[in-house]
Amino acid sequence: MTQAEDRSASFLRGALARSPSLRVAGRAFSERERGLLSRYPVFRRRFGDSLDAAVPLLVMCGLFAAFALLVPNYLSGSNLQQLMRDYAEPCLVALALGIVVFAGGIDLSVGAIFALAKFTALYLFRIEMWPLPVAVLGVLSVGAVIGAINGVLIAYLKTRAFLTTLAMLLILRAGLDFVTNAYTIELANAWRDTEGWYWLGAGYFLGVPSNMVILLVVALALHLFLTRLRPGLHIMATGADRKAARHAGINTRRVTLLAYVLSGLIAALAGLFYAARQSSAGSDTGLGWGVTALTAVVLGGVSLSGGGGSVGRVMIGSAILFLLMSGLLRMNMPGGASSALIGATLLGAVGIHIQWSRRRARSRSVRSPVSDQRGAP
Amino acid sequence: MVDFISGKRWAIGLVSALVVTWGFMDGASHAQTDPRSQLRIDFDKAVKGKTVAWVPITMGTPIDQIWTAVMQSHFDKYGIKFIVRDPNFDSNSQLQAVTSLINEKPDVLIVQNINVSLLARELKRAMENGIYVIQVNMMSNQPSDAYVGVDNVDSGRLIAKDIVAQCGGGKSSGKVAIVQGEATSAGSLDQLKGAMEVFAADKSIKVVSTQAANWDANKANEITATVLRQHPDLCATYGHWGIMQQGAAQAVKAAGLQGKVKVYASSDGPRSDCEMVEQGLFYKVLSYRADIQGMQIADAVLTLLQSGEKPGAKRLTLLSNNFWVTGPAERHYCYDLSLTQ
Structure with missing residues (x-):
């Protein structure tokens, strides 16, 4: 093994020790590097990893079963449809945050982008009377543009993701308050409805609510993108170890920008459906959704340090939180208590997550040298 | 001859049946002769065991607490089941609470709208599903069976x-x-x-x-x-x-x-x-005295349950009176929450 190969391998090993999911992302690397990868059994999937993925899934199923027993008519068709309808938008917002987290960043402004998209949808469709397809494009481009601003600032101007998106959150919310105030009366009295708009807000496709159909399509597309397509693999690789990814020839700046643009796009999509469903110009839209999305991402077992996680995990995390909140609401839990519970859940999930990854890191450092020896030529 | 006999039997049977029925009916009308007792019997038949669901904006303010307390005391008295869902100032939770309640099919749904458009579609759906809808103090763009509140x-x-x-x-x-x-x-x-x-x-x-x-x-x-x-x-x-x-x-x-x-x-x-x-x-x-409004809401519930109307068929409007408070002389236009506890 040449010295260069050795260095490259050690970079990769470092990255992969942090993130088992990079094994898949490994495809993005060159043949030579892939050859290196295959020689280290440490990269093989471990039982612990599957367990890690199974716990949130079990919690989700457990919660669903519990509420099915406790809440009357929980399993009725109309209730299941309603649950899906209410679940879709928060889950899309969680995915919007998830993709940035996969890329090793953070986006506190997803809730505000979502809210601004909702306002834009109502404004373009109901006040400006744009045709629906044009209005939809308008809404999505608002999301993409805000995502792009976040992305350029963070990737190219090297601002800190946390502070940048926090500032974006504040700016967007202030702007939103301003425009909501300016158009309150028009929005409250506007009452345009077309078949397409109605379908977005209340329609079904084969009995599945429209927004859930779109969520499934987006989730599937995003999953394939992140696991099968080069730019998606690059996102995961950049999140796992920026330095290693750069050494492997990935344009990490462009990848980061891409992640933020996609995030803005997905958050805007959620805002569009929410606008059609609620038709509500209320100024509290999206307040706290950033925190909810973050909680969902963590609950799904996605590492906030990037590179790990999957679309499925974010969806499961989002479902856990959603089932908990909607279930408690149905069981007449006082409102303040539910909010406190979100906080406690987030704290608990983060705590468990840290303990879990520490333990795994320890077991890995004990086992790794042995595997390395066996795997080395 | 045979026909004649069977015809006679028929006639006797018919007459005795009429006599018996008359006797029964007479007995029944004896029970109805006391209109004062009948009033309560009919009332209980219309309202007892019914379910009323209430979705305020939040339970964290005196207005929602007094409304809820006053309604609760009325409904407890008449054997009406009372469900409260607290969205805690969150429009998404309010929408969720209302949509899930529609699936639970209460007899009456009372809402205080966070804004004019949020629940519009759902309130219409509730009425289509046979639920009476009462809106309190803050209307939505969707009119419903009753509005109780201030103009x-x-x-x-x-x-x-x-x-x-x-x-x-x-x-x-x-x-x-x-x-x-x-x-x-x-x-x-x-x-x-x-x-x-x-x-x-x-x-x-x-x-x-x-x-x-x-x-x-x-x-x-x-x-x-x-x-x-x-x-x-x-x-x-x-x-x-x-x-x-x-x-x-x-x-x-x-x-x-x-x-x-x-x-x-x-x-x-x-x-x-x-x-x-x-x-x-x-x-x-x-x-506008929320304590009195609480009673008005309860009255609207009792009225709708006894009306026999289909949900969505009529519109009832019960407006609150306004009272100026300018000093200690008008302090009785305010309510004390402690009195309800």
């Missing part, structure tokens, strides 16, 4: 007229600031509409600020403090809800303008609003 446009006019009388005609700078609640709620939209009608008709009045504090006293405080810095000669500030406007009153006091800037509020009549008037922090409040 917000009228409150806006009444308060604005009083402000014009105090500030207009060159008596002062004529500057007025309006503190809205949630700008998209009927409570704010309609009060603003009524007030602006009156202000627009009087040239001596200048509305220098209309900002939404989202029912939050802290935000009302910040907004008012800023307005006072720009317009220290402000004549009056008008808040769309007493509890929120208390924040504005504190800002006026902090700016050393207590007594100079007249603080008005539309109020549901919690004790603290009357105390603010007595301390001179509020100039005047127009109370």
Whole structure:
């Protein structure tokens, strides 16, 4: 093994020790590097990893079963449809945050982008009377543009993701308050409805609510993108170890920008459906959704340090939180208590997550040298 | 002959059947002869065991607590099941609460709309699903079986007229600031509409600020403090809800303008609003007395359950009265929460 190969391998090993999911992302690397990868059994999937993925899934199923027993008519068709309808938008917002987290960043402004998209949808469709397809494009481009601003600032101007998106959150919310105030009366009295708009807000496709159909399509597309397509693999690789990814020839700046643009796009999509469903110009839209999305991402077992996680995990995390909140609401839990519970859940999930990854890191450092020896030529 | 006999038997059978039926009916009508007892029997038949679901904006304010307490006491008495869902000021939770309740099919659904559009589609769906819908104090764009509450446009006019009388005609700078609640709620939209009608008709009045504090006293405080810095000669500030406007009153006091800037509020009549008037922090409040509204809501429920109408068939409107509170003499227009506990 040449010295260069050795260095490259050690970079990769470092990255992969942090993130088992990079094994898949490994495809993005060159043949030579892939050859290196295959020689280290440490990269093989471990039982612990599957367990890690199974716990949130079990919690989700457990919660669903519990509420099915406790809440009357929980399993009725109309209730299941309603649950899906209410679940879709928060889950899309969680995915919007998830993709940035996969890329090793953070986006506190997803809730505000979502809210601004909702306002834009109502404004373009109901006040400006744009045709629906044009209005939809308008809404999505608002999301993409805000995502792009976040992305350029963070990737190219090297601002800190946390502070940048926090500032974006504040700016967007202030702007939103301003425009909501300016158009309150028009929005409250506007009452345009077309078949397409109605379908977005209340329609079904084969009995599945429209927004859930779109969520499934987006989730599937995003999953394939992140696991099968080069730019998606690059996102995961950049999140796992920026330095290693750069050494492997990935344009990490462009990848980061891409992640933020996609995030803005997905958050805007959620805002569009929410606008059609609620038709509500209320100024509290999206307040706290950033925190909810973050909680969902963590609950799904996605590492906030990037590179790990999957679309499925974010969806499961989002479902856990959603089932908990909607279930408690149905069981007449006082409102303040539910909010406190979100906080406690987030704290608990983060705590468990840290303990879990520490333990795994320890077991890995004990086992790794042995595997390395066996795997080395 | 055979036919004749069987015909006779038939006739005898028929006559005896009639006699027996008559006897029974007579017996039954004996039980009905006491109309006073029958009243309660019919009432219980219509309301007992029915389910009423209530979705306020939050359970964290006196107005929602007094409504709930008054309704609870009525419904407990008549054997009506009462479900409360608390969205805690969150529109998404309110929508979820209402959609899940529609699946649970209560007999009556009572809502206090966070804004005019959020629940519109769901309230229509509720009525289509055979649920009576009552809206309280803040209407949605979707009319329903009953509206119980204040005429917000009228409150806006009444308060604005009083402000014009105090500030207009060159008596002062004529500057007025309006503190809205949630700008998209009927409570704010309609009060603003009524007030602006009156202000627009009087040239001596200048509305220098209309900002939404989202029912939050802290935000009302910040907004008012800023307005006072720009317009220290402000004549009056008008808040769309007493509890929120208390924040504005504190800002006026902090700016050393207590007594100079007249603080008005539309109020549901919690004790603290009357105390603010007595301390001179509020100039005047127009109370609509939420405790009485609680009884009106309960009455609307009982009326609908006994009406025999199909949900969505008719529209019932029960408006609240308004009472000016200007000093200790009118303190009985406020309610005490402790009395309900």
